[in-house]
Amino acid sequence: MLKDYSSEYKDKLRTPEDAVTVVKSGDWVDYTSSLGKPVLLDEALSRRKDELTDVKIRGNLIEGPIHVAECDETQEHFVYHSWHCSSYERKLCDRGLCYYIPTVFHNNAAYYEFFIKVNVVMVSVSPMDKHGFFNFSVNTGVAGPICRKADIVIVEVNENMPKIHGGYDECIHISEVDYIVEGHHDPFPDMMPIRVTETDRRIAENILPYIVNGATLQLGIGSVPNAIGELIAKSDISDLGMHTELCTDAYLELYRSGRITNKKKNLDRGKGVFGCAVGSNELYEFLDDNHGIAAYPLEYVNRPSIIAQLDNMVSINGCVAVDLYGQVAAESAGSRQISGTGGQLDFLAGASASRGGKAFICMKSTYHDKDGNVHSRIRPQFDGDIITSPRSQVYFIVTEYGVVNMEGMSTWERAELLISVAHPDFRDALIREAEERKIWRRSGRR
Numbered sequence: 404m405l406k407d408y409s410s411e412y413k414d415k416l417r418t419p420e421d422a423v424t425v426v427k428s429g430d431w432v433d434y435t436s437s438l439g440k441p442v443l444l445d446e447a448l449s450r451r452k453d454e455l456t457d458v459k460i461r462g463n464l465i466e467g468p469i470h471v472a473e474c475d476e477t478q479e480h481f482v483y484h485s486w487h488c489s490s491y492e493r494k495l496c497d498r499g500l501c502y503y504i505p506t507v508f509h510n511n512a513a514y515y516e517f518f519i520k521v522n523v524v525m526v527s528v529s530p531m532d533k534h535g536f537f538n539f540s541v542n543t544g545v546a547g548p549i550c551r552k553a554d555i556v557i558v559e560v561n562e563n564m565p566k567i568h569g570g571y572d573e574c575i576h577i578s579e580v581d582y583i584v585e586g587h588h589d590p591f592p593d594m595m596p597i598r599v600t601e602t603d604r605r606i607a608e609n610i611l612p613y614i615v616n617g618a619t620l621q622l623g624i625g626s627v628p629n630a631i632g633e634l635i636a637k638s639d640i641s642d643l644g645m646h647t648e649l650c651t652d653a654y655l656e657l658y659r660s661g662r663i664t665n666k667k668k669n670l671d672r673g674k675g676v677f678g679c680a681v682g683s684n685e686l687y688e689f690l691d692d693n694h695g696i697a698a699y700p701l702e703y704v705n706r707p708s709i710i711a712q713l714d715n716m717v718s719i720n721g722c723v724a725v726d727l728y729g730q731v732a733a734e735s736a737g738s739r740q741i742s743g744t745g746g747q748l749d750f751l752a753g754a755s756a757s758r759g760g761k762a763f764i765c766m767k768s769t770y771h772d773k774d775g776n777v778h779s780r781i782r783p784q785f786d787g788d789i790i791t792s793p794r795s796q797v798y799f800i801v802t803e804y805g806v807v808n809m810e811g812m813s814t815w816e817r818a819e820l821l822i823s824v825a826h827p828d829f830r831d832a833l834i835r836e837a838e839e840r841k842i843w844r845r846s847g848r849r
Contacts, residue, residue, distance in 0.1 A: 405533055405534070406535070408531065408535040408577055411535075411577055411578075412531065412577060412583060415577070415580060415581065415582055415583045416582075416583050416584075416585065417557075417582045417583065417584055418447075418584070419443040419444050419446065419447035419559075419584050419586065420447050420450075422444060422447070422525075422557050422582045422584050423444055423447045423448045423451060423525075424451075425523055425555050425557075425581075425582075426448060426451070426455065426458060426522070426523055427455075427522070428455050428456045428457055428458065429456070429457050429458070430458050430459070430522035430523060431459050431460075431461070431519075431520050431521055431522050431523075432448070432458060432459070432460045432461070432521075432522065432523045432524070432525065433460070433461045433462075433521050433523070433524040433525070433526075433549045433553065434460060434461065434462040434465060434469075434525060434526070435462070435463070435524065435526045435542050435545055435546045435549055436462065436463040436464050436465065436486075436542050436544065436545045436546070436679055437463070437464045437465060437466075437541060437542055437679050437680070437681050438527060438540060438541050438542060438561075438564060438591065438680075438681075439526045439527050439528075439539065439540075439541075439542030439545075439546055440462065440465045440466075440469070440527060441525035441526060441527050441557070441559040441584075442527065442559070442561070442588060443559055443584055443586045443588075444525040444557060444559050444584060445469060445470050445471060445525070446470050448470070448471055448481075448525075449470035449471045449473075449474045449475075449481070452471075452474055452475055452480045452481065453480070455480050455481070456479060456480055457479075457480075457482070458471070458480065458481050458482070459481075459482045459484065460472075460481060460482070460483050460484065461483075461484045461485070461486065461504070462483065462484070462485050462486075462492070463485055463486040463487050463545060464485075464486075464487050464488075464489045464492075464679065464681060465485070465489055465491070465492060466489050466490075466491045466592075467491035467495075468491075469483060469491075469492075469495070471483060472495055472500045472501060473500075476498075476500065478500070482502070483495065483500060483501050483502070484501065484502045484503070484504050485501055485502075485503055485504065485743070486503075486504050486506050486511070486545075486743060487506075487508075487742060487743030487744075487745050488501070488503060488740055488741065488742050488743055493740065493741055493742070496739070496740045497739070503740045503743065505743075505744060506743070506744060507705075507744055507746075507748050507749055508544075508648055508678070508701040508704075508705040508744075508745055508746045508749055509701060509702055509704075509705035509706045509707065509746070509749045510702075511544075511545055511548065511700075511701045511702060511705075512547075512548035512700055512701070512702040513702070515548045515549055515551075515552045516548060516551075516552065519552065520552075521549060521552045521553040521554065522553070522554050522555065523553060523554065523555045523557065524549050524550050524552075524553035524555070524556050524557065525557045525559065526539070526542065526546055526549075526550065526556075526557075526558055526559065527540075527542070527558075527559045527560075527561040527564060528540065528558045528559070528560060528561065528564060528575070529560070529561065529564035529565065529566045530560050530562060531560070531577060532566075535576050535577040535578070536574040536575070536576055536577075537558050537560070537574060537575050537576075537577070537580070538564070538566045538567060538573060538574050539567075539569075539572070539573055539574065539575065539698075540564040540565055540566065540567050540698075541564075541565065541567060541650075541679055541680035541681070541687065541690065541698070542679060543567060543569055543572060543573045543678065543679070543698035543699065543700065544648065544677075544678025544679040544698070544699070544700055544701040544704065545678070545679070545700070545701060546572070546575075547571075547572030547573075547575070547700055548572070548700065548702070550575055550579065555581045555582070556575070556579060556580050556581050556582075557580075557581060557582045557583075557584060558575065558580050558582075558583055558584070559584045559585075559586075560583065560584065560585050561588045562588060563588055563590055563591055565687045565688070565690050565691035565692075566691055566692055567680075567690055567691070567693075567696065567698045568692070568693065568694055568696060568697055568698070569697055569698040569699060570671070570676070570697045570698070570699040570703065571699065571700070571703075572699070572700045573698050573699075590684065591684055591687065593683045593684055594652070594681060594682050594683055597624075597625065597626050597629050598626065599626050599629050599630045599633065600626065602767050602803045603626040603627050603629070603630040603767075604630050604633075604634070605803040606627050606630065606765050606766075606767070606801055606802060606803050607627060607630035607631045607633070607634050608634065609801055609802075609803070609805060609806050610631060610719065610763055610765070610801055610806065611631070611634050611635070611638065613717070613761055613763075613799075613806070614635065614640055614643075614717055615640075615715055615759070616640055616641050616642055616643075616667075617641075617642045617643070617644075617666075617667035617714075617715060618640075618643055618644070618715040618716070618717045618759075619643065619644035619645065619646050619667075619668055619713045619714075619715065619716050619717065620643055620644065620645060620646075620647070620657075620663075620717050620719070621646060621647040621648070621710075621716070621717070621718040621719065621720075621746075621750050621754070622647060622651065622653050622654065622719050623649065623719060623720040623721055623745075623747075624649055624651055624681070625721045627719070627721055627765045628651070628653050628719055628720075628721075629651075629652070629653050631653070631719055632652075632653030632654070632656045632657055633656065635657060635660075635662050636656045636657055636659070636660035636662055637660075638662070640662060641662065641664075642664045642666050642667045643657065643662050643663045643664070643665075644663065644664075644665045644666075644667060644668040644675070644713070645657075645663055645665060645675035645676060645677065646668070646670075646671070646675075646676045646677075646704065646710065646713055646716070647676070647677050647678075647704070648677065648678045648679065648701060648704050648705050648745065648746040648749075648750075649677065649678065649679055649680065649681060649745075649746075650675075650677035650679070650680040650681075650682070650686070650690070651680070651681060651682045651686070652682040652683050652685070652686050654675070654686075655682070655683075655685060655686045655689055658675075658689065663675060665695065667714075668713060669712050669713050669714055670709065670712055670713060671697055673695065674695060674696060674697040675695060675696050675697070676696075676697050676698075676699055676704060677696070677698055677699075677704065678698065678699060678700065678701045678704040678705065679701075680698075701746070704746075705746045705749040705750070705753075706749070706753070707749055707750075707752040707753035707756065708753070709753070710749065710750060710752075710753025710754060710756075710757065710760075711752075711753050711754075711756035711757050711760070712757075713757055713760075714757060714758045714759055714760075715757065715758070715759040715760060716750075716753065716754045716757035716759075716760035716761075717754065717760065717761050717762075717763070718750035718751065718753070718754040718760075718761070718762040718763065719763045719765065720733065720746075720747050720750065720762075720763070720764055720765070721733065721764070721765050721766060722747075722764050722765070722766050722791070722792075723735070723736055723741065723766070723780070724766070724780045724781070724782055724785075724788070725764070725766065725780065725781055725782070725797075725800055725821060726781070726782045726783065726784050726785045727781070727782070727783055727784065727817065727818040727821055727822070727833065727836065727837055727840070727842060728784065728794050728814065728817060728818075728842070729794035729797045729800075729809045729812070729817045729821070730785055730790050730792070730793065730794045730797075731747075731764055731790070731791050731792035731794075731797055732785060732788045732789060732790060732791055733747055733764070733791035733792065734789060734791050735788065735789040736788075737787060737788060738787065738788075738789070740789075744791050747764070747791055747792055748791070748792055748796065750762060751764075751792055751796045751797065751798060752796060754798070755796070755798055755810070761798065761799060762798040762799060763798070763799045763800075763801050763806070764792065764797065764798075764799065764800055764801070765800075765801040765802075766780050766800075766801075766802060767780065767802065767803065768780055768781065768802040768803060768804060768824070768825055768826040768829075769826045769829075777828075779825055779826055779829035779832075779833070780802075781802075781821050781822070781824070781825040781829070781833065783833065783836035783837070783840070784836075784840065794809070794817070797809045798810055800820075800821065800824065801824070802824045802825070802826075804823070804824040804825070804826070804827075805823065805824045806824070807820035807821065807823060807824055808820075814842040815837075815842050815843060815844050817842075818833075818837040818842045818843055819843070819844075821833075822834060822837070
């Protein structure tokens with residue numbers, strides 16, 4: 404006979420206004436990630452602004468509005484931080500209302516276990532099941548370790564959250580919860596489609612020949628991963644696997660086309676593995692109660708030693724710029740924070756160690772500034788830019804002009820290879836810059 408949790412549920416049920424009274428001045432509060440944002444609790448906490456000072460909030464890939472950040476431009480009462488900026492959090496950074504926390508995702512659980520204080524965690528979950536469990540859903544990648552560390556755990560039941568099967572830490576039991584909040588939630592807005600350009604397709608076409616039958620894919624977010632998804636869906640590549648920190652609509656297309664089966668994976672055979680998911684409601688519906696999917700904490704998904712066990716692991720991520728030494732800037736433009744380190748370093752290391760594995764970092768060869776001037780994304784040398792991936796760990800670099808491999812290459816070889824995939828209009832100038840830095844061989848002169 405099943406235990407009846409209804410009495411315990413009723414005892415712990417609070418209004419949002421009552422629940423947030425546990426927050427004190429000086430506290431650290433966690434909102435976890437993406438759809439885990441506690442919508443009702445955030446609104447209620449923001450209304451306590453004048454009662455509180457120096458309450459510090461952490462989030463990750465959260466779309467707006469975040470009321471505690473918006474309501475206090477002085478930051479006397481609330482200060483917001485992000486592990487990885489969404490497009491909304493990036494705009495908060497531009498306004499000085501968000502501070503980025505540098506991180507590599509496979510260490511996320513360790514940060515909380517050993518170094519970080521959490522006074523209160525507020526996290527959205529799916530409705531409790533008959534066994535007393537609330538599901539972390541598409542927030543599984545980060546939620547479990549945060550809840551274990553928190554002094555007080557408040558769950559906000561969101562009736563729209565998909566229930567995701569998992570490897571571990573995908574749920575929290577009512578016995579581990581201090582307070583429960585209910586209320587109406589609007590359906591999740593569909594993520595705006597990412598426009599794929601012809602340049603994106605040319606970059607994707609350059610990568611496609613490197614993907615073999617039975618490979619396992621990690622796709623970052625952006626137009627190039629979406630283009631890769633489109634191309635593979637129309638190709639004859641078969642029996643692909645999914646092992647990715649972030650599941651997006653690019654994977655939905657691959658599943659629908661039958662290209663992903665997860666049959667050939669060395670780990671989690673038969674299951675597509677992810678940590679967090681951001682995308683359309685169609686994607687969330689596909690993930691809901693799907694026994695072919697397993698959500699895991701990022702300490703597992705992004706652990707290089709785990710990734711390395713997957714034969715023919717293919718990692719595809721984007722960047723902002725590369726310099727002639729092979730350094731990669733993927734999270735900022737100058738000092739302006741755009742996104743975060745995320746899992747790029749994790750998958751560079753893991754895919755490089757995989758038998759048959761490959762790690763690609765992709766970019767368009769040029770960009771336009773606000774005045775319409777064209778600039779090369781391959782630069783002579785970074786000066787003040789934030790480096791995401793060191794030159795010692797960079798593998799393949801891809802533009803619309805080709806693919807080059809940095810593994811084991813000397814400084815002059817790197818310069819020569821990178822200039823070969825730069826936009827033709829900038830190659831001569833880059834050669835001159837390489838010569839000045841003594842990383843261009845005279846025999847390499849064209």
